[in-house]
Structures are given as structure tokens and as C-alpha cells.
Amino acid sequence: MKLKALRALSERPIRLPRLRPYVPQPDDPPIFWFDGERKDIVREVARRVTARHTADRRRMELVLNETALAEIRRLESQRDAEAAERLPFWRGLARSIARLDDAQKRDAVRDIVTRYAEDVAGNFDPRVYRLAKHAVPKLLTGVMAPSRLPEELATAVDGHTLIGELLQVEGDLHRLRHLEKVGTLVYVPTHSSNLDSVVIGRALEQVGLSPVIYGAGKNLFTNPMISFFMHNLGAYRVDRRVQARVYKEVLKVFSQVMIERGYHSLFFPGGTRSRSNLIESHLKLGLAGSALSAFAHNRVRGVDRPVWFVPTTINYELVLEGETLVEDWLKDEGKARYIIEDDEFSRLDRWIAFFRKIVGLKAACIIRFGDPIDCFGNPTDDEGRSLGPSGRSIDAGSYVERRGVPVEDAARDAAYTRELADVLVARFRQDTVLMATSLVAHVLFRRLVRETPGLDLFARLRVRGEVALPRTELAAEVGALRDRLVALQSEGVVRVSDTVRDAEPAALVDRALAVWNGYHQRVAARALDATITAEDPTLLLYYQNRLVPFANLLVTDEADRAAAQEIARIGGARPLLGTALAARSA
Amino acid sequence: MSTDRLRIGVVGGGAFGRGVAKAASRTGHEVTLWSRRAGAVDDARIRVSAELADLAAAELIFLAVPSHVAEQVATELGEHLDGGHLLAHVSRGLVGDALEPVSSVIRRLTPVRRVGALAGPLVADALALGTPSGAVVGSHFPEVADAVREAIAGPSLRLYATDDIVGVEVASALVGLLALAVGHAQARGVGPAALATFLTRGMAEASRLAERLGGDPKTLAGLAGYGDLLAVMAGDERPEQAVGRALAEGRPLLEATRDAGGYIEGVTIAERVVTFAAREGIEVPICDAIARVLAGRPAAEVLQSLMVRSAGGE
Numbered sequence: 001m002k003l004k005a006l007r008a009l010s011e012r013p014i015r016l017p018r019l020r021p022y023v024p025q026p027d028d029p030p031i032f033w034f035d036g037e038r039k040d041i042v043r044e045v046a047r048r049v050t051a052r053h054t055a056d057r058r059r060m061e062l063v064l065n066e067t068a069l070a071e072i073r074r075l076e077s078q079r080d081a082e083a084a085e086r087l088p089f090w091r092g093l094a095r096s097i098a099r100l101d102d103a104q105k106r107d108a109v110r111d112i113v114t115r116y117a118e119d120v121a122g123n124f125d126p127r128v129y130r131l132a133k134h135a136v137p138k139l140l141t142g143v144m145a146p147s148r149l150p151e152e153l154a155t156a157v158d159g160h161t162l163i164g165e166l167l168q169v170e171g172d173l174h175r176l177r178h179l180e181k182v183g184t185l186v187y188v189p190t191h192s193s194n195l196d197s198v199v200i201g202r203a204l205e206q207v208g209l210s211p212v213i214y215g216a217g218k219n220l221f222t223n224p225m226i227s228f229f230m231h232n233l234g235a236y237r238v239d240r241r242v243q244a245r246v247y248k249e250v251l252k253v254f255s256q257v258m259i260e261r262g263y264h265s266l267f268f269p270g271g272t273r274s275r276s277n278l279i280e281s282h283l284k285l286g287l288a289g290s291a292l293s294a295f296a297h298n299r300v301r302g303v304d305r306p307v308w309f310v311p312t313t314i315n316y317e318l319v320l321e322g323e324t325l326v327e328d329w330l331k332d333e334g335k336a337r338y339i340i341e342d343d344e345f346s347r348l349d350r351w352i353a354f355f356r357k358i359v360g361l362k363a364a365c366i367i368r369f370g371d372p373i374d375c376f377g378n379p380t381d382d383e384g385r386s387l388g389p390s391g392r393s394i395d396a397g398s399y400v401e402r403r404g405v406p407v408e409d410a411a412r413d414a415a416y417t418r419e420l421a422d423v424l425v426a427r428f429r430q431d432t433v434l435m436a437t438s439l440v441a442h443v444l445f446r447r448l449v450r451e452t453p454g455l456d457l458f459a460r461l462r463v464r465g466e467v468a469l470p471r472t473e474l475a476a477e478v479g480a481l482r483d484r485l486v487a488l489q490s491e492g493v494v495r496v497s498d499t500v501r502d503a504e505p506a507a508l509v510d511r512a513l514a515v516w517n518g519y520h521q522r523v524a525a526r527a528l529d530a531t532i533t534a535e536d537p538t539l540l541l542y543y544q545n546r547l548v549p550f551a552n553l554l555v556t557d558e559a560d561r562a563a564a565q566e567i568a569r570i571g572g573a574r575p576l577l578g579t580a581l582a583a584r585s586a
Numbered sequence: 587m588s589t590d591r592l593r594i595g596v597v598g599g600g601a602f603g604r605g606v607a608k609a610a611s612r613t614g615h616e617v618t619l620w621s622r623r624a625g626a627v628d629d630a631r632i633r634v635s636a637e638l639a640d641l642a643a644a645e646l647i648f649l650a651v652p653s654h655v656a657e658q659v660a661t662e663l664g665e666h667l668d669g670g671h672l673l674a675h676v677s678r679g680l681v682g683d684a685l686e687p688v689s690s691v692i693r694r695l696t697p698v699r700r701v702g703a704l705a706g707p708l709v710a711d712a713l714a715l716g717t718p719s720g721a722v723v724g725s726h727f728p729e730v731a732d733a734v735r736e737a738i739a740g741p742s743l744r745l746y747a748t749d750d751i752v753g754v755e756v757a758s759a760l761v762g763l764l765a766l767a768v769g770h771a772q773a774r775g776v777g778p779a780a781l782a783t784f785l786t787r788g789m790a791e792a793s794r795l796a797e798r799l800g801g802d803p804k805t806l807a808g809l810a811g812y813g814d815l816l817a818v819m820a821g822d823e824r825p826e827q828a829v830g831r832a833l834a835e836g837r838p839l840l841e842a843t844r845d846a847g848g849y850i851e852g853v854t855i856a857e858r859v860v861t862f863a864a865r866e867g868i869e870v871p872i873c874d875a876i877a878r879v880l881a882g883r884p885a886a887e888v889l890q891s892l893m894v895r896s897a898g899g900e
Contacts, residue, residue, distance in 0.1 A: 376669060376699055388697040389664055399669030399699060402729065403645050412700070415726035415749075419699065
């Protein structure tokens with residue numbers, strides 16, 4: 001009984017009681033309206049999804065059978081409290097479908113869909129938002145550098161904070177601040193860590209952009225504390241274990257309705273964290289496609305509310321879960337466990353170690369908001385108008401028109417979404433900010449490849465502590481690599497962090513070694529006297545993977561050519577062929 | 587089929603462009619043909635214009651220009667179009683050293699996204715005269731295939747659809763290249779078994795290229811690939827075949843292409859395919875052989891070098 005109550009705490013939305021509903025102020029971001037609209041949104045989502053499946057008896061039977069079967073299969077393998085509670089319902093339904101009359105079938109579909117929609121919909125409580133805004137940075141300061149806490153507690157709200165120093169936010173913020181007032185922004189960031197959603201929420205707040213809604217894996221809701229904040233800060237729940245198609249539809253329609261109503265949103269288009277730390281190149285854009293449908297739906301109803309995608313990169317000097325993620329990638333390349341529940345993210349001691357490690361590192365995390373594009377991959381001007389290839393402004397609405405009239409068309413939208421993915425991949429490459437750890441890891445790993453010709457990747461990863469080079473030589477190579485990257489940056493091909501651009505090469509080496517060693521359980525590279533040894537090829541591989549798409553462009557010594565070519569092939573990296581649209585947008 | 591009249595634009599007054607214009611006009615649609623030559627077509631129902639701006643009013647546009655001018659035409663055309671236009675091209679070429687599909691050129695240089703490629707055994711004469719034929723439209727957008735069907739399909743033209751546009755474009759271009767070899771081999775009296783082996787292995791190379799460029803190798807087994815090649819073998823007398831024959835007879839390449847009607851896609855692509863394949867690590871011995879013959883190497887020597895290659899798994 002007690003256990004059940006605890007579970008309910010963690011799985012059900014905990015909401016603070018409120019005597020009077022919050023009345024949003026004119027300057028409040030759209031999400032402050034959510035509490036008042038929530039019921040209406042859930043009803044609308046349920047109505048639309050139900051309507052798709054209740055046109056005739058055959059379709060109703062199909063969706064009921066399919067959903068019951070998928071849920072029974074899931075719950076049987078889950079064998080937890082949820083299974084005990086819900087299995088009898090689904091089994092009962094499966095047995096009775098044939099006996100239900102049409103009205104009962106329709107009710108059953110509506111009930112299932114409504115329950116899913118309720119489960120998905122999050123909540124937003126302005127009080128929790130304000131609490132998080134003020135308390136979280138101080139809490140983190142308390143963990144990372146207790147000595148600074150009194151000072152920060154004494155400063156004004158927007159004063160200089162430790163978190164502000166750690167987190168650097170780049171991009172055309174002025175333009176984004178303008179656009180978020182006249183349309184809907186859909187942020188699509190790269191995904192390396194479970195910290196990403198926290199970090200990006202903080203980044204938006206730091207630069208005065210509105211909070212966003214985003215889907216968070218239900219597995220993140222198991223910790224009551226995190227669950228509380230997620231629930232009340234606009235996150236909606238995505239249960240990846242539920243395979244029923246109608247559940248996925250509910251998710252899509254929920255996100256579509258939210259965007260139609262102007263809620264700024266965030267999707268991780270890679271779907272899951274990049275296990276390899278390679279810049280994502282296969283984007284699924286599943287839910288993000290709903291943004292396009294929202295735009296089309298509004299146009300059909302005569303509502304002209306633009307939607308822009310903001311390609312965003314989140315770049316860490318040190319990745320909290322790096323060690324587990326890369327192991328997972330190597331263990332089963334391509335068939336990664338979808339949900340890792342026992343990684344560093346769920347361990348408090350790792351959090352503390354992580355934050356203690358990065359404290360004092362200026363710009364340990366850089367968020368870069370790229371230039372917004374429309375739903376069809378076109379660049380936009382300062383006012384958000386879509387631009388054609390010649391720079392002529394074009395009406396984004398024309399893309400959802402057929403014979404001059406806006407229409408909804410799921411197949412068309414799916415095709416647009418697929419092409420948008422190519423544009424985002426190109427943008428990610430261009431906007432990824434390369435950090436010192438990536439550079440140092442690349443030089444060491446390339447040397448390892450060069451000195452172990454003929455070995456395959458896995459054999460190479462066993463070459464531990466055998467490849468070493470003098471510190472001065474490493475620094476010189478890092479310097480040459482940096483100069484090459486800075487040159488490529490001026491051509492618009494890559495980006496480097498300010499530290500990488502400005503620091504002495506030797507300082508970059510020191511920074512990387514200092515960041516890795518003492519946080520990761522394994523030693524990436526060891527410094528002994530004047531020699532640096534590549535100790536753990538796996539970690540070096542992980543950090544250098546960010547440079548894979550550029551490996552061939554970074555050779556400054558011909559002796560590295562063959563090694564660079566091998567590195568360029570890691571992860572089956574495909575050149576961006578036939579993605580002209582991507583080239584144009586870039 | 588809808589009874590609404592579509593407004594159709596055709597870019598290019600060559601044989602294929604004129605054929606499409608005639609077919610669409612015969613189906614009852616309103617057709618504007620862009621051509622630099624006045625009187626390009628002997629059909630009063632077809633409006634001929636030398637202004638690309640006149641195509642802005644069209645709902646569906648056919649781009650029927652050779653691939654080497656695709657970039658230039660797309661740039662100019664792009665000034666007059668927006669996201670509402672549907673566009674299908676009929677080019678049999680791939681552009682530049684990257685073998686960029688024409689659909690990609692269109693998306694790069696115009697605001698149009700809903701792009702398709704029309705390919706297969708369909709030839710200009712069949713379109714113009716309405717003799718029975720078949721073709722395939724590749725597009726990510728089903729509405730493009732639907733519109734092309736509405737525009738030109740009918741009792742004498744069966745149009746299939748696939749979402750593998752790149753596969754269709756690569757198939758179409760590579761069959762053009764193989765058609766050259768067919769003309770050449772037939773003129774030299776190469777036997778059916780040797781020719782069949784040569785072509786089948788050539789199609790295997792095309793599959794590999796299609797895959798690398800982002801297409802599906804299975805598309806090569808459809809109308810755009812084998813369907814088109816079978817039409818060549820059945821004797822549809824296309825210009826590439828004529829060039830191949832002329833070369834086998836010892837005539838110089840320039841003269842052969844001029845006599846066959848000017849720009850022949852298959853001639854220009856051979857060398858680029860070989861360079862691309864070398865860079866990407868794809869084996870293309872058949873394309874390489876054709877390129878060498880086009881470059882003037884003796885055919886007997888080239889064929890000999892092909893025959894002595896070790897044969898592996900199919």
C-alpha cells in the first residue's frame with residue numbers, strides 16, 4: 001500500500017494547490033496560458049485522434065484490437081505495478097471487442113485516447129517556474145562551489161552567477177527575441193546528455209527567451225524531485241515503452257495543437273542522445289513534423305502564424321554520461337539500448353563530481369542558436385520572411401497550397417519533414433562549436449590510428465597506453481589543428497569556441513587533460529613528465545568524434561592523411577550528397 | 587481523373603518538351619510552352635512564350651532541358667516560382683562532378699520543393715502521337731505524381747509512381763550511357779549473350795551508384811531502369827544508340843553527336859561517373875570501358891581488358 005502511494009507520487013503529476021487561477025499578464029510568454037487551456041487542449045487532441053478512428057466499424061475494431069494487443073504485450077513484459085493495475089482492463093477489452101455495439105466501440109476509442117492525452121499533457125505553474133529560475137542556479141552553485149554561495153545569494157536576480165560563467169549562449173538572440181513575439185519557435189537541438197533539457201531551459205532564461213514545452217521520456221519522471229519540476233515546467237510525458245500506434249498519434253497531435261496555439265516548443269530531432277558523440281546525421285524528426293502540420297492547419301483556417309525552426313547545438317567540454325554512452329555505442333553499434341536507466345545521469349555522486357569538475361571552466365557548455373529557418377528549410381530574414389535562393393522573399397504559406405488554396409496533406413508534410421532533416425544535418429555540422437577536448441582527443445586518436453595501420457576500430461580500442469608523444473609535439477599539433485579550424489571557420493564550414501580560438505595550444509592540452517582526468521572513471525590521456533600517453537582510446541574516440549565530418553579537411557601533415565581518411569569513415573559517415581537544399585540553406 | 591483543366595507550363599522546346607506539351611494539350615489542359623524559338627510547335631492550342639515569367643501562372647511545370655543547362659534555366663526560372671508550384675523534370679542527366687541529380691539542382695536554385703522526375707521507356711514520339719507507352723514518376727510528394735498523371739496520362743500512357751526520386755534519376759542517366767554501348771556493340775556484331783552480360787553488369791554498377799547517391803537499388807529493376815533498357819533493346823532508336831553505332835563505324839565523336847541531334851547526355855556523363863566512382867570507392871568497370879571508348883581507345887582492346895577481369899559473386 002505504502003509502495004503504491006510512493007509510486008503514485010512519482011508517476012502522477014504533483015501540482016501545487018491554487019485557490020485562484022493564475023491570470024497571465026500581457027508580457028508573459030505563451031506558456032503562462034497553458035494552465036488555463038490545458039483541459040481544452042486535451043479535449044481537442046482527444047477529439048481529433050478519435051475522429052480519425054471512428055469513421056466506420058472496421059476502423060474502430062482495428063484500432064481497439066491493435067491497441068489492446070500492444071498494451072497487453074508491453075504490460076506483460078513490464079510486470080510492474082502498472083501492469084497489475086492495467087492488464088485486467090486491456091485483457092477485458094480484448095475479449096469483449098466483438099460484442100460491443102458501434103456506440104460502445106466509439107466510447108471505448110474515445111476513452112483510450114483521452115486517457116493517453118491526459119497522461120501526455122504536462123502542466124505549467126508560474127510559481128514553480130519562478131522558483132526554478134532563482135533557486136536552481138544557486139542550488140548548483142552550492143554543489144559546485146559552496147564558497148561562492150553567500151556571495152550569490154546576496155546578489156540581485158540577474159547578477160553575475162557561476163552558472164552564467166559556465167554556460168555561454170551564442171547566436172542572433174536579438175532576432176529570436178523579436179520572432180518569438182510574432183510567431184512560434186521550434187528549437188531543434190543536438191542531443192548529447194540528459195542535462196540538455198535543463199541546460200537549454202536555463203540558456204533560454206539567461207538570454208531572455210521564452211520557456212518552451214518539450215517531451216521528456218517517462219523514465220525521467222521516476223525521480224519525484226525531477227518529476228515535480230518537469231511536470232510543472234511545461235514538459236509533457238513520452239512513454240517510449242508504449243508501442244500502440246494510436247498513442248504515437250496522440251503525441252503528435254498534442255504537439256501539433258500546442259504549436260498551432262503558439263506554444264514555443266523543443267524537440268531533439270536525433271530522438272535519443274548521440275551515443276557516439278558524432279554530430280547527428282540521421283534525424284528522425286518524428287514529432288518535429290507536427291510543427292509543419294500545425295503551420296498548415298493554421299493556414300487552412302486562415303490563421304497566419306509563422307513557425308520557425310531554430311537549429312541549435314549544445315556543446316560540452318565534458319559530457320556527464322560520456323563514458324556509458326560510448327560503451328553502449330560500441331557494444332551494439334546501431335542497436336543501442338533505447339533507454340539507459342543506470343547511467344551517470346541517475347547517480348547523484350556523478351552529478352556532484354561532474355559539476356565540481358567543470359566549475360571554474362569558463363564556457364564549459366556552449367549553446368548556439370542557429371539562424372531560424374522556415375518549415376521548408378528556407379533561410380529567413382530579420383523579420384522572419386522566408387527567402388528564396390536569390391534572396392527574394394517568398395510566402396511560406398505557398399508550400400501548403402494546392403492550386404492556390406491551402407490544404408492539409410499528411411503525405412506532403414511527411415515529405416517536407418524528410419527534406420528538412422537534411423537541412424538540419426547540414427546546420428548542425430556548421431553550427432557545432434568545437435571545444436578543446438575534441439581537438440586534443442582528435443590529435444591523440446589520429447596519432448593512434450596512424451601508428452596502428454591495418455587494425456580495425458575494435459582492435460585499436462584495445463591499444464591502451466602504447467602511443468605517446470612529447471607534450472610539446474602534441475601542443476604543436478593541436479595548434480596546427482586549431483589554426484586550420486579557425487581558417488575553416490572564416491569560410492563558414494565549422495565553429496570553434498572562444499577558448500579554442502584564443503588560448504595557447506599548450507593551455508588547450510592542459511584544459512582537456514584537467515577536464516577528463518578525475519571526472520571520468522578511466523584516464524583518457526596521461527601526462528607523465530613531458531610525455532602524453534593515449535591511455536583510453538575509447539574516451540578519446542568519443543570526444544574526437546565531433547570532428548569526424550571534417551577529418552579530411554584537417555590534415556596539415558601528409559603523414560596523417562591515411563589516418564584522417566579512416567577517421568572520416570567512422571560511423572558510416574556519409575558525405576552530404578544530393579542534399580542541395582542543405583547546401584543552399586547553409 | 588479530374589475534369590478541371592490544369593494550367594501547365596513546359597520549359598524547353600526540344601522533342602520531349604513539345605511531346606509533353608502536345609500530350610497535355612490533348613488531355614484538355616491549358617499549356618504554355620517556353621521556347622526561344624517562335625513557332626516551336628504546330629498546335630494552336632499551345633501557347634508558346636519566350637518569357638519564363640509567363641510560367642508563373644502554371645500549377646505544374648515540366649522541365650525538359652538538357653542537364654548541362656539545368657542550373658542556368660533553374661536559376662532564371664526560380665525568380666518566377668514559389669512554394670506553390672509542382673515541378674517534374676524529364677532530364678536524363680546528372681549534373682557536375684558530384685553527379686548531382688537534377689531534382690537537387692532545382693531545389694537548390696528555385697524555391698520549389700515539390701519536385702518529381704519523369705523517366706522510363708516513354709519517348710517523345712509516343713507523347714506527341716499518343717501511341718501506347720509507360721513511364722514512372724519519382725517524387726517524395728505523391729501529389730506531384732498525381733498531377734503528372736492528371737496532365738499527361740491516359741488510355742495510351744500508363745504512369746507509375748515511386749518515392750525514390752534519386753533512384754529514378756540515376757537509373758535514367760545510366761541507361762542513357764548503356765544505350766550508347768548497345769548501339770556500339772550491335773554495330774560491331776557483338777552477340778546477344780555477351781551484350782546481355784555486359785548490360786546486366788552495367789546495371790549492377792548503376793545500382794551501386796544509386797545507393798551511394800541516396801537512392802534505392804531496387805528502383806533499377808523498375809521502369810526507369812530495366813524498363814527503359816528493354817525499350818532500347820527492343821529498338822526504340824534513341825539518339826544515344828545512334829551515336830554508339832556511328833562510333834563503331836569509326837566516325838569521330840563530335841560528328842556522331844551532331845548527327846544524332848546535338849547534346850547527348852550519355853556522352854558527357856561517362857567520364858564523370860568514372861571519376862566520381864573512383865573518389866567514392868565504387869567499382870564501375872563497364873562505365874569505365876564506355877568512357878575509354880568515348881575517349882578514343884580501340885574498342886577491341888577495351889573489351890579484351892573487361893573479359894580478363896576476374897569474375898566474382900553476382
